[in-house]
Amino acid sequence: MADEPSVRRRKPEPKSTESLVSESVESDTEQVEEQIPKKPRRKSPHERLDDDEAYSTASLCVDILRVLTFIGLAWIGLSYLISNGDTYSWGLSDPPKYVNPEWWMKKFRGPIYLTPTELSAYDGSDLSKPIYLAINGTIYDVSSNTRTYGPGGSYHYFAGCDAARAYVTGCFAEDRTPDIRGVEDMFLPLDDPAVDRHWSAQELEEMRGREREAALKKVDDALRHWAEFFRKKPEYEFVGYVRMPEGWPDTEPRRPLCEQAAKRRKSRVVPGQE
Incomplete structure (x- = not known):
């Protein structure tokens, strides 16, 4: 007919049942793979050696300083508690100057x-x-x-x-x-x-x-x-x-x-x- 357009759009052909099932399975598989955590790759001996070297002397000094600080504070705190606040140095006649709070105040002042x-x-x-x-x-x-x-x-x-x-x-x-x-x-x-x-x-x-x-x-x-x-x-x-x-x-x-x-x-x- 002369009125009708010479070219008509074709409707997409319906997918087959097998195609729909295949796409659904692939999608579910991808989601499952994303949810499963990947197993970490095992490092080689050379990589482990590099990690050990990364623990530098500076890091070791920081750790030692933390331990000494903890021991010092524990020593002062126990002395203060046991003496009911009378002394920070366990009653030593000549206590180290670093147990005197005034000494620390001078350092930072x-x-x-x-x-x-x-x-x-x-x-x-x-x-x-x-x-x-x-x-x-x-x-x-x-x-x-x-x-x-x-x-x-x-x-x-x-x-x-x-x-x-x-x-x-x-x-x-x-x-x-x-x-x-x-x-x-x-x-x-x-x-x-x-x-x-x-x-x-x-x-x-x-x-x-x-x-x-x-x-x-x-x-x-x-x-x-x-x-x-x-x-x-x-x-x-x-x-x-x-x-x-x-x-x-x-x-x-x-x-x-x-x-x-x-x-x-x-x-x-x-x-x-x-």
Whole structure:
């Protein structure tokens, strides 16, 4: 017929029963295979060796640290419980410092900064506070040696202050200050006209320059010696630094040499008359 389209769409041919059954079986099989966990592949000896090497020294150190930390905490905890809170160290007369909570607080707290006035409160007169001393602006805790730095001790003058000047001059009572201006004078010879006439004015001026340079080095060496002494002493713990006022030491008058240091000065010696 002329009205009807020349091309007609063909209807899909119905699938056979056998085809439908086959597709259903394949689909069910795929779902079952997905649900069944796959058996892990067995590693070769070389792969197992690589896994063992992956357990590095760093991992071993971490494990050891965990065990030691657990033992330490258990040791402290049991001591605290058994002593009803009286001690963390099983009553040892000289317990390790790492069982003291204050020791750990210092480690994590970092350096502290104290003004000279604040530092003076740690001179040992208050038994609830540690004993601090400072040298060249660095503060150390010397509480482990109260017999020496505590009240009545032979070096109690150094407690609660920065007495850098006294370390050089030896005048403990007079020179409890970090101001070392003029200390080099104690290493300089005295001017004596009767002796100095053996040199010309130019020779004497050059000599004085060398003498002052040598004197300054002696002061520096003395301070370095004592600073290293406290830094290397394991029983003296680093605490922090002294915060001096702005403009110091120019805001204070220069101190004269103490009597003991001044007595050490002698006249120059004429060459050939040593």
